[in-house]
Amino acid sequence: MIERLAALKITQLARSFKSVAVTGPRQSGKTTLVRSLFPDKPYLSLENPDIRRFAIEDPRGFLARYEQGAIFDEVQRTPELFSYLQEILDDSSETGRFVLTGSNNFLLQQNISQTLAGRVAIINLLPFSTAEIFPDHQTPPDENLLMLKGHYPPIYDPGIPPEDWFPNYLRTYIDRDVRQIKNITDLIVFERFIRLLAGRTGQELNLTSLAVDTGVDTKTVQSWIGILESSFIIYLLRPHFKNFNKTLIKRPKIYFYDTGLVCSLLGITDEEQLALHPLRGSLFECLVVTELLKKRTNAGKPVNLYYWRDKTGHEVDVVVDNGLTLLPIEIKAGKTINGEFFKSLLYWNKLSGERKAYIIYAGNQEEERSNGVNVINWFEMVKRDI
Template sequence: MQSKELIYRSLSEEIKRCFDFFPVITLTGPRQSGKTTICRELYPDLPYVNLEEIDTLNRIKEDPQSFFANHPNGAIIDEAHHYPEIFSYIQVNVDEDIYQGKMDRKFIVTGSSNFALLEKVTQSMAGRTAVLTLLPLSQKELQQAGKKTDTDRLILNGGYPAVWKNETAREIIYRNYFTTYIERDVRSIINIKDLMPFQTFMRLCAGRIGTEFNASALSVAVGVSVPTINNWLSVLAASYTVYLLSPYHANIGKRLTKTPKLYFYDTGLATFLLGIENEEQLKTHPLRGELFENMVVNEMMKEGLNKGKEEHLYFYRDKTQREIDVIRMKALDLEAYEIKSGKSYNGDYYKQLKFFKDLLGDQVKRTAVIYDGETDNRDLINGLYNYRDFSLYDNKTL
């Protein structure tokens, strides 16, 4: 039963649905995004095991078979990236259960390190597990929980549940999150003796949200090599801190950019790194537009992932600097979206969308402008959405 103190997570329905078909659920996502909470709320009768606890981890490593023998009904295994080999043991036990016709033992395995976890899942658990991702809270989840979610507050707070539980402690929470989790994860993956250049790199990344990732420029600014910059980026991507939005490519007779754009999984962390302390500072900050764009792209990802669907999102930019903020690919069909942080309608918002539609014709099934202003039914028909009203999964044809 859902606790009154907790915010209902949209992914809950997909987790329950997947357990009808798979003996194992693998739940990934950033640290502190709510993975443990959602699992223990949905399945309170499953024993909980945290592999961040050193004694617990060592006991399982010493005698993994006894661990599985002692959990005949399954378990929630938290932070499994600390012992990725556990997937091999899960595979053996699940296969034996299937052979014996025992289908009531269930495992939920969580982890916040994408690469280490999913590599073992691919090797050991193909066909035996559903892989789902829980990102920080979406604005829809916050609205449904009755939280006050004006745009600047959403950008400033981000989506981590701890921040929304105590907004006055936002800066402390993000400072501790940065030093406790991100820096620790980095040190556990690569050997960094001096953290100062890495901290500089993180803040420079926050200042480059929504722009093409330029490792060479960052290398000069930070004072480390290009391979080091790329390595750090990989670590941040593995820990669900940043991601790259790939450029859309097509054989359309244009020279298209090949450089991806950089975004943060959580705008609250980005604003912390930028030194933005309150909504008034954010309103006049030169990067507010980029932070708004980052938030909307995140919402697009969350809407898909919360339904168990991986969104195929790209952006378009050619040699003439024509740009579309988001291209969504569905099989061979395309949808094109412009993201604008302004609250007033501007007819030029549609200019690039029209160009893209003319360029690719019937392959483009939908175009829309997503902005921060108010919309009515007439606007929706014309493809103008306030980001709160927008959904990738509605039935409107634009």
């Protein structure tokens, strides 16, 4: 079993809060992790129709069986339980009593915010980070192979080929989760929408353009974006609004949580095809952004990532907002450092007065320039505290 970096934080939260909720996409390893961390707790999957029916029809009787606590998997399937859980948790000072998991962020957090606020700690568990897959690696792994395979646990254990696993994952997701969240009647159109979105990875979200290409209205596209975001398929990187007296772009950028899924949606099946694909740069950017995301979610930290772009075309791929300081990061898929890499960061530093910045790229040479810009390999970023 691959060791998960989030394990330490989940254990810590279970000692401080009455309940812990672990959310994340399907097949990200939530069940495996919580069962290994809490082996003494009874485990129940609320995907099971009989268990779910019992929990819905007789919630008090159901919970009475597990007074000492339990793991409730896919708990968003039974929102009726949350109010009764609140009552049980309020009557006890015991910590870590119930462990909840869910693969839909919106449904789970909506119910938690209404009934379990202050009683439950929430942590997102995303697919493997590169540091988890290669914990002792000194040299960078092949980024093309990694982007192609993605980071979902079943790709590595039991080792299902990506070309077999991703199409089935997508089909299962659409058939089960999409119908569960919202009753979409034309699933073929919805699947076409996801494929169109994959082709826009790393780009600004343009609802009107997507609506025209998909053949639906903008309200439908907005609703579908919400479905994909809440079920951890896509991540929207919001723009940073520090103005510097410039008119800024205010639309989010689209990233998928897993590059392997994007490759599958785009029909990319081998490394040679990926190396020559026009979207390779966007996929590499997606890889780096999701690695930055996982560093924060695994540590239980809030996500403080943004991007910055003004209407004159100046852009910084990622801005890490640390409260008092802003750390700009440029992401480049090339392996050779050249002067073009530095233009956006030097412009940003001139506007902001900041001195520290990073260029994260696919090459192995590291540089620390006198202008405050550090050039590092993407895998080195994974190991650093950025």
